Structure formats: structure tokens, C-alpha cells
Amino acid sequence: FWAILGYFRDISGSPKLYDMAESFLWFVPGPHLRIPRLLGKMRSFIARRVRDNARTLDPSSPRDFIDAFLIQMEKEKDNPNTEFTLENLELTTLNLFFAGTETVSSTLRFGLLFLMRHPHVEEKVFQEISRVVGSGRAPALTDRPQMPFTEATIHEIQRCSDLLPMNVPHRLTRDADFRGYRIPKGMDVYPVLSSALNDPKSFKNPQNFDPGNFLDEQGQFQRNEAFMPFSAGKRLCLGEGLARMELFLFLTTILQRLRPQPLGPPEEVPTTPLESGFAKIPPRYELRMVPR
Template sequence: MELAGTVTLFLVIYLSCLVIISAKKKIARKGTLPPGPTPLPLIGNFLQIKSGKILQSLLKLREKYGPVFTVYFGTRPIVVLCGHDAVKEALIDKAEEFSGRKTNPTLERTFQGHEKPFDPTYYLSRAVANVICSIVFGDRFDYKDKEFQSLLEMIYNTFKETSTARAQLYDMYVEVLKYFPGPETKIYNMLDNMRVFIAKRVKENQKTLDPNSPRDFIDCFLIQMEKEKDNPSSEFNIKNLELTTLNLFFGGTETVSSTLRYGFLLLMKYPDVQAKMHEEIDQVIGQNRVPNIEDRSQMPYVDAVIHEVQRVSDLLPMDVPHSVIRDTEFRGYIIPKGTEIYPLLNTVLNDPTKFDTPDAFNPGHFLDEDGRFKKNDAFVPFSSGKRICLGEALARMELFLFFTTILQRFRLKPLQAPQDIDTTPQESGVANIPPLYQLSVIPR
């Protein structure tokens, strides 16, 4: 038995070495990747990258290898881009070449009251989700609807679970871990349950569809499906409808509500900023009408604060994975077709050449000397280039209207001294998950 075990171990190591050597030879034939730490057989750069702290590990490697380098997640080469200049050069200047998309392995299988302190998490999720519901389903859900509450809980937990250390480990070493049961199963199950919910809504729409009077996104998709029913290569099919709707629902709910939760926390930590927002809201809108999106152009300070909330919350610090769609020359290197690209948005949003005090919460980053709003091309919370978030315009409108509507009527009061408020994320991986907290809302 001991001899058999030794032979088995030897074969595993031998085959692993062959896999690494073969992969490196294949890459060498096709191009020259940027430098980086030497990968080990099978496990790649496991020793240099902590599964629960991928971003921090990559930032440390940046200090040694510069703004563009290669790491290996198992046997997969990942090209990492850091800082405004490198990310802009890739996603904007070479937008076509870097327009490919990769999906995190943990998600891939599916995509194919009364002044008392309260936790705002699900209140904000319900409000934001109903904006998407009105677009996708043509109506809204009652906040007390149990099915709706269950759906939002699954969205929140999925968003959170994809950023845990376990999920990050799976994303790095999917080639091996996909053969073993693990935490990714929990994510698959939640996403499948969400898809079942959407499939049910699709069937309801099919029963009452009027091609001459579409009510929502699902109706529009179904109408186009009928038009292209004789086209075997059409992308308009039921599976794509369900997954596209799930993508819109998932992406358009948790990102905005998480930004709002971070924003409330930051406004309680910096009460002087909240007070200045109240002042501008009173001057421009007053108390006798509801805010509208046209007010934004007259409210530079509020606009600047919302931008700074997005910058500091750094919701998707590593962006979503990209890939190059063809062999691509980049800064003297040749990146082979299909190589994964990680544009670290964190390094752009905190680029000291673009922001005077990147480590501080400072709305002045988006104001000129006269107090007018100023744009900054390093403001990329929605990414940039051809894969920029398609919901950017909607998200920006939502954030402005939610912040102004709530602050018009209420003052946000923390349960502790502002200086003691901790903004450290619950989890930091694919996303930065806001910490849980309670607050009081005081009528103004």
C-alpha cells in the first residue's frame, strides 16, 4: 500500500508538471505575457495570493512587478492591470481587443419603523429592486410579499457569498476544486432558485402577451423571440431570456442598495458633509416638492458627495473579469487570445495622481475652486470601455433620487460617536460588502 501511495503521489506531481510545462509552452508559442511571480505546478501562485485577500495580495505584487503583471490562478494566467493609466490604455485605448468577458467560476454554471434604530439593508434592497421590477416585470412588489423578501435575501446572500474566502479560493483553482463539493454549491442553488422565480414570471407573461402592447422587458423579449423563431442561430430564446432577466435583476439590485448603505454609513461618520447636503437640498428643492433628476445639475455638492461615496465604497474593486478577444500587443507584451484580464478598479479609484487625498472621504475630489462639480476620468465605479455597466445611467439617477429624497425629510443618526464608526467591509473579494449596522432616522 505504501508503494502504491508513493507511485500515485509521483504520478500526480509528474502530471501536474506536464500540465504547467505544456501550458507555458503554449503561451510562449503564442505570445509573451507580462512578468510576475513564478507559478508552481498545479497550484500556480497559491503561495503569493491569499484566497480571502486576493485584492490585497495583488496590490502587494504590484509593488514588485509594477502596474501590469501576470499571476496564475492554478494553471490559468491572469493579467492584472493597476492604476488609471494602465486600465485606461486597455479598456479605452484598446477597447475592442479587451472587450471579451469572463465570468467568475462561482457564477458561471448558472449563467450560462417609528424612529427606532433599524438595519437599512433589506429596506433599501426592496426599494431598489422594485425599480428593476417595474422595468423587467412591469409592476412592483409589496414590501411584505414573502416571495419577494425571499428573492432579495437570496440576492444579498449570493452577492456576499461570492466574496468570501472560500468562493475566492474556488475562483482561483476551479480546475481542481470543481470536482469536489464546496461552497459554490450554495451559490448555484440560490441562483437556480432565482431563475425558477423568473421562469414563473416569464410563463405568466406568455399567457397574457399582447404583441401590440408590450408591458415590460420580458414582453419585448418574447415578441422578438417570435419574430426570430425560424432563425436557428437567434439569441432570442427562453434560456437567454431567463438568464438575461436574472442578470439585470441581480446586477441592478444589490449594487445600488450596497452603495446606498455605504453612503448612509459615511454620512453618519462625517456629519458635516451630511449637514452641507441638507443645506443644498433646502436651497434648491425645499420641503414642498419631491426631488427630480433635473435638480442634479443645480446641486454640485450633493452630486460630488454621491460620486465620492461610490469612489470610497469601491464596490467592485477588481471589476468583473475581462478577456482579450485576439492576440493583443500591450506595453511591449503579447497577450494571447482568451487570456483573463483583471483591471483593478480599486487602483484607479485610489490613484494618487488623480485624487489629492485618495485615502480620505473628500467630496472636494469632485469640486473645483468655485464649488462647481468637476468630472474626473479616474472615476470608474461602473468600469469603462466596451464592457462598461449597461445600467450606469439608471444607477446614477437612482442614487441621486434616493439620497435627496431621504435627506430632504430626515437626518441620519448613528448609534455611536461618528469617530467610532467602522466602514470596514464584511467581506472583500469580488465585491466589498458593506458592514451591518443600525441607524435612526430623525424627521427634519
Template sequence: MEWAGVVTLLLVICVSCYLLISSKRKRLHKGKLPPGPTPLPLIGNFLQIKSGKTLKYLLKVSSGVAFSNGERWKQLRRFSVTILKNFGMGKKSIEERIQEEAQFLLEEFRKTKGKPLDLTDPLRSALSNIICSIVFGDRFDYEDKEFQALLRIMNNFYWELSTTWSQLYDMFPTFLKYFPGPHTRVYDIMSHLMCFIAKRVKKNQETLDSNFPRDFIDCYLIQMEKEKGNPLSEFNFKNLEQTIFNLFFAGTETSSSTLRYGFLFLMKYPEVQEKVHEEIDRVIGHNRIPNNEDRRQMPYTDAVIHEIQRVGDLLPMGAAHMVTCDTEFRGYFIPKGMEVCPLLSSVLHDPTMFKSPNVFNPENFLDENGRFKKNDAFVPFSAGKRNCLGDSLARMELFLFFTTILQSFQLKPLVPPEDLDPTPLENGFINIPPFYQLSFIPR
């Protein structure tokens, strides 16, 4: 462990001990709280969470991570969903953008001429371009230096977010910001991305035409102007930058990582890939571009994509929820104001809801007649009002990229299928898929 990190940890422990000795906290309620280990003041159960094993620990006890809430969350979410719909989320226009980007991606794969390729960067570029077209009004060339710099920042943030140190800083930024150490890396990375976003916002400001909004930023700036006299408005530059950041993170890394998991599973289970190819050939053929309506006639492919999301379990912990009033639940007392984090992983692997909860099996989403079967335990986009605001966009992206690539290529691993290991590289608040190479063989 780095010395700066050790010093920071010791300071946290000292302050915690001081608070424990010098003050007595009033009990929130005489009722019975949910079971769990006794937390220390200030740092809670942090010392009991091992690096890389956060999810395993949280499956045994209750815990949560803070995100924005209240009126700010309501205003920004409502606005974001509306604007995304206006710019085509769930409509034909966004479908055309995805179809176009999928063709650019196919060209990248054709250039390899069957040679091994790590598809991490091409997938990340393609999925990020969908968000870029919505937020910035245009896509980037895959080799664009500014675009590549943006993707590197996003990737670094994605990795750092799974470290235990970053979680400590996320919980106590006001206190820990005064001390150096590895806990600050995630916010250092975020500051670079915010600078990139701020430059794009400034560029939009200089060329804004309120009568003809070009993208998400323009719409937000117009809304800011409308509400500049409202003291309760949450529309400001800081929230604009944070909202754009959230859109990029959700729309780039999560979707591209899901596809990486998906192609790995298809190579590990070649019989599944063969069935998907057969359904694509039968429903779509080789001469037209897949569209989102094809999903209705492709139950097996739809089931495979759902199973990829279930087993990939990319975000095992959903967004934190706050209890709005004192609540009795199954004999336990949960006080008002307590943050509760739903462990989506426990639901996605529930043996009472899936016949094969711990193995990759598309039959989990098919009935006895081979028709697609919905399952209430399928919650990769979280649950309740705080579910992913871009879930319909993500569903369309996954289906169109998945079918477009498999329409044109067979995925060939460099090792025997049984030697492919889908174990995540990081198993914390995010499950990061392993790196691998494959060959794209034209069909």
C-alpha cells in the first residue's frame, strides 16, 4: 500500500476513535435494525470490505453509495428523458444512427482480414459515438485524437471506480480532500473529463441558436435561459457537466462492456452462436440491415442478449435509494433518511426465478415452446424510479450491434472454447470483463 494511503487511513482511524470516545450518538429508534456488523464512526464498515471483493461482502450485509437525490434528481432526470426522446431515443432517428455506426464498426472488423483483434477500443468508440451524436450533435472518426483522449479518460475512470480507495473518497470527500493518497485518483480523472465537457459547452454557447437546437447541450442551455429567474432551478453549468458525464458513462462503458461479455460467451458456447446465426439468416437474411422490429421475430437472439446481461452482471449494485419515512420491513426497522442499495446481483442469480441461475443458459428466457419469456427478476438497469434513464436506448444498441456483427461474421476464439474464462478482471461496484482477442471470420 502506498505511504500516502497509509497515512490517510491512520488519520481516518484516529478521528473515528476520537468521535467514538467524545460523543454518544442517540439511537434512531428503539426498533430492531437489520442485521450486520457494528460500524465505526465516520468510516462505517469500510475496513471490513476487502479490495476486489466488495460485492461478496455486500451480499452478506447492508450498505449503500450516495448519489444525487431530491429535487435536483427529479428535475434533471425529467429533462434528460424528455430531451433524449426528442432526439430520437426509442424512435426511428436514433435507430438510423445506431445502424449507421454499426456499419462503421463492420468496416473496422473487415480491415483485420481475419487476424486476431482485441475489440475493446473499437466497441468503445462505436458506442461512445452514439452518445456523442446526441450530446454533441455529431460523431467522431475513430482515429480522431480528441475523441481518443476522451475515451482514455472514460476508461481510466471506469477502472478506478471499482477500487476500494475510490469508494472511500466517494463516501467522505469533504474530509479526505485535504489528504493526499490513492483515494483521490478517481476525482482527478473526473476533473479531466469535466474540462473536456466544459470546452464543448463553451463552443455550443458561442454558436447557439435558440430556434434550432442541435443537440442535448443546446437544449439544456435554452432551458437554463428560461429558468434563470427561478431561484429553485437546478439548471446550471455544474449540473449540465455532471449530466453529460453520466450520459457518457452509462452509454459508453456499460454497453460496450456488455457486448464484450456477449462475444466472449458466444465463443465459449459455440452451439449458442450457431443458433443465433441460424435465426439471423432465417429472419433477416444477408442482404438487408437489421432493424429493431426484427427482435419480435427473433426470440432466441433476444433471450441470448438478456442472458448476457444477466450473467455479465455488469453493475451488481444498483443506485442508492433513500428511505423517505420510518419503515417496518419483515420485522426490521429502517429509519427515515437511511440509504439502501439494492444488490441487483442477488436478484439476477435468484434460484427461485431462474432455472439455471449460475450458468450461461438462454433457456432462462424461453418457454417450453421456444418463445421469449419475460422475467421480473431481470433487473440489469436497476429497479424503481432510479432505473437507468437510457435503458430503451441501451436495449436498441445491444440488439442492433449484436445482430449486425453476427450477420456478417463468425466469432472465432484463439484458444479452445473450454479455456475461455469470463471471470471479471475487477469484481467491485462494477464487473469489468476480461480482455481477450478473437478473429472475425466473414460469413
């Protein structure tokens, strides 16, 4: 976990130039020099898990992604062009692990900050949880359609967190023409998600944390095409559905039982990211979780 957090922080922090001038930066001192070491640590952790799984594998009853991949590797072992190799297994697991943990936990941490900064929003979410779910059972995904304000608040948390402002780089596989520009094959392109998420033409109140950005006049949830924290197009985030489920369940379950309370006045709760580069990292803060 610490390796993932450290890695995420380091690639988001000082080496903002990392993406643009990677080879040059390896000669410059700084925390980015830890990146290969942290990546190596995560990779050896996963290699260990793969070895454990291989040792205890029962092909008739796969336990997880690694087992399923190992079974497919065995099936394709005589195919010289197979993609099911040990290296691909380690790197794909690393990708899922890395892409699926820090993203959701950073969004939740940002979410608690925004809610403490705007206690009236937190109160309205709690009211909705009380009305739809009550206190006798845990929130379930089937509650989501009945909870437009909560849905809008989670969208607003994601919009304001702006977690991957420049998305991940995409490399052109062929020449492309875009709005009068020729973009050559091999060029790295950064689809800047931040500009869509903060677009004043698309959101009523883009500068502020305001769930109203996702509500219509009747207080019903309103989709918005500019909402693209998971990117857009064919390479859109593989984990979007999972992430949205996690954010809804974690946040509603926390707020059903506990009220996040700042140690000082709400307007002093920090919301400026600790790092803002590849990813935005929420600032560190202390809070009290007060039982309802």
C-alpha cells in the first residue's frame, strides 16, 4: 500500500516534467528517482502472489484474476504469439491494483474534505440517506436511483477532485487530422480532462463545489456530457462501474453512521491539492468522525 501511495505521490509531484522529458529527468536529483524503486517493490510483491497462486492452483476452481490468467497461460502455452505471458500477468495485475486503489481512496479523501467545507451539503446527503435507507440496514446499490442529491454530490466530488487532470497520455498509431491540425503518428497526446470538468459553458457553477451542477430544476439528477473524470472514447477507464459503486457504497455507509467534523471552522478545511501533476493528491488533514 505504501509503495502505491508513494509511487502515486512521486509521479504527481515534483517531476511534472517527467511526462514531457523523461530521459532528461533521470540525471536531475529529486524524489522522482524513487519511482523505479517503488515500481520494482510493487512488481516483486505481485510476482510473489503469482508464485503463491501457481503453487496452490486448482484449475477447476479459479479464485481470482491471477488464477484465471494462469489457466489461460497453460491453455496457450504452445502458441508463440500468445499475450498470456508471465510478464503480462504481472503488469496487468499491477495495472489493476494501481489504477483501482489510489484513485478511489483519493476521491473519497477529497470527498470528505468538500463535505466538511460545505456542511449543508453533507446534511442534505444524510437526510436523503435517512429517508431512503434509514438506519436499520446498510445502503445498497438499488438505493442509488432514489437518491438524486447523493448521486449529484458524488459527481460533484469527482468533478472538483479532478483526479487525473491531463488524463494518461495516448500515442497516435496513425496520422490524424483534428480541427485543422495534422497530428503525426507517434505523437503523445494529452486529452485534458480538467478543461471539460471546469467548463463554464457546461456547468452552471463551475468554480465552486455545488451539487446543483448535476441537478435540474426539480432536484432530479441531470447527466452532463462534460463530466468525464474517467476519460472518454474507447480507452475509457476499465473500472468506471466498479469505482462508481465503491464511491456510492463507501460514502453512504460512512455518512449513515458518522459525521465528518473538522477540528476548526469549516472555511479553514483545506481543499487545495497537496500535489497536482499527473494526479491530484488531497491535502493531509485531521478530522473527527462523530457517531450519529
